[in-house]
Amino acid sequence: MEISQFPKRRLISIFSLPMGFSLFFWLLIPIGFYHFLWEQGWSLTWLYAFIASLYLVAALVLTLEAVCMILWWRFPRLRPERGLLQALLSKKKSIRPRGSMAGQMLLDGPTPKCSVIVVAYLPNEQEIILETLTQILQRLIRPEGGLELILAYNTPHFLPVEAELWDLAAQYPELRLLHVQGSHSKAENLNAALAVVTGEMTCIFDADHWPTGDALARAWAWLRGGNYDVVQGRNIIRNHRKNWLTRWIAVEFDCLYGVSHPARSLLVDTALFGGSNGYWRTGVLQGLEFCDRMLTEDIDATLRGLSHGVRIVHDPEIISYELAPVDLKAFWSQRQRWTQGWLEVALKYQFKLLFWQGLDLGQKACWVIMLLYSSFFHAIAIQIFALTVHHWIWPRDVPQWFLIYNFAVMGLSLLCNHLQATIANGRSIWHREGWFYTLISPFFFVVKILIVIVALDSTYRGQRRWVVTPRHALKAKAKPPTASLSKSR
Known part of the structure; x- marks a missing residue:
């Protein structure tokens, strides 16, 4: 395994070709497949519901973890x-x-x-x-x-x-x-x-x-x-x-x-x-x-x-x-x-x-879920974009219950992220760090989806290269922040 210095090139030059191929494989081909199913008379609502349910399961897991840590941090006697x-x-x-x-x-x-x-x-x-x-x-x-x-x-x-x-x-x-x-x-x-x-x-x-x-x-x-x-x-x-x-x-x-x-x-x-x-x-x-x-x-x-x-x-x-x-x-x-x-x-x-x-x-069960989530969840999650693009190109009626369910699940996912951030920082639910993390997380979720599909493509092609993360000294050398039971930074 080769360790090399971080290449000094523009961001687009690092992953433009792998990303293009991966997007074609994980986004464009599924759009064509979904259109084929739609023309054959198949309803795609079940697929929407399945992917939304994966988000729901992830949100419920986050909630369970958060509740567990509330007991740990806030109620030491319990x-x-x-x-x-x-x-x-x-x-x-x-x-x-x-x-x-x-x-x-x-x-x-x-x-x-x-x-x-x-x-x-x-x-x-x-x-x-x-x-x-x-x-x-x-x-x-x-x-x-x-x-x-x-x-x-x-x-x-x-x-x-x-x-x-x-x-x-x-x-x-x-x-x-x-x-x-x-x-x-x-x-x-x-x-x-x-x-x-x-x-x-x-x-x-x-x-x-x-x-x-x-x-x-x-x-x-x-x-x-x-x-x-x-x-x-x-x-x-x-x-x-x-x-x-x-x-x-x-x-x-x-x-x-x-x-x-x-x-x-x-x-x-x-x-x-x-x-x-x-x-x-x-x-x-x-x-x-x-x-x-x-x-x-x-x-x-x-x-x-x-x-x-x-x-x-x-x-x-x-x-x-x-x-x-x-x-x-x-x-x-x-x-x-x-x-x-x-x-x-x-x-x-x-x-x-x-x-x-x-x-x-x-x-x-814990390890099966962790391995599946870390490797495949984001690759499956991108199909919500493929289905959305298909809906824009070929409009069709979507059941009202599904729209409500879908938006509710997405909202719950964001709230669970905010809850975790609040507990981890030991601060008020209105603290700006938690809201900053919550509001910017959708952007990083899309970035992680792109990273996963490129990683899947690289693994399939047998391309594996360890690029070292650059490390630079901080300009102002100071003592590390103090962590406590209720405050991480």
């Missing part, structure tokens, strides 16, 4: 434990660390030696890597068992920042620089670091992440009891004031890491490793390693781990701050890689996971 669905159905006691009420997680007891791995492709992250390492070394509370910080990096040629890195390593003996010769991927850098780690718990961060000081102790509180093997924390965007794009991504991440992911962990006691701000039992991770043939090696490791009985939990109180893409070109490339990677994982594991003994019925 706070549900992990595996709420299993507890209700089987009357088994669900799991959480002792004393894990809001602000009361018991962090007593020694934390063993921890290995922190920071992964970097230096030509891309040379502007931020020194600041990241300094933040970790100065802010991370040292475990009683000791700390080792490994920078696993690759670079095609020597860079001046490497000399500065060696100076930093001379100041902090716990810092180890690992230049992975011949590496062309994040997975290869990680595997090289895993071969030399010595800690009982291994933590992984991308080069732009700043974890909070208590992250290691909080993560070990989950692993200490032996119920879990991996803990995924919450990622918060720290450059959200850069422009309108970073503002939207910041709220999106709040909804993902502050509502959706922890809600699934609460409901069915399963979670995913998101590639950064993840904490593993070292022996478990060394047994799995990462596959350098996958575009999303983190999700692939998650599914392989689940197939071997690895248990993962999401804790939104373990926080790390990261950088969001600052322009649409970088955003497009990042999301296309994520989408194509999720599609690879879905095609590889979608049916296999139904037979895994380590997952119960609720967890299997």
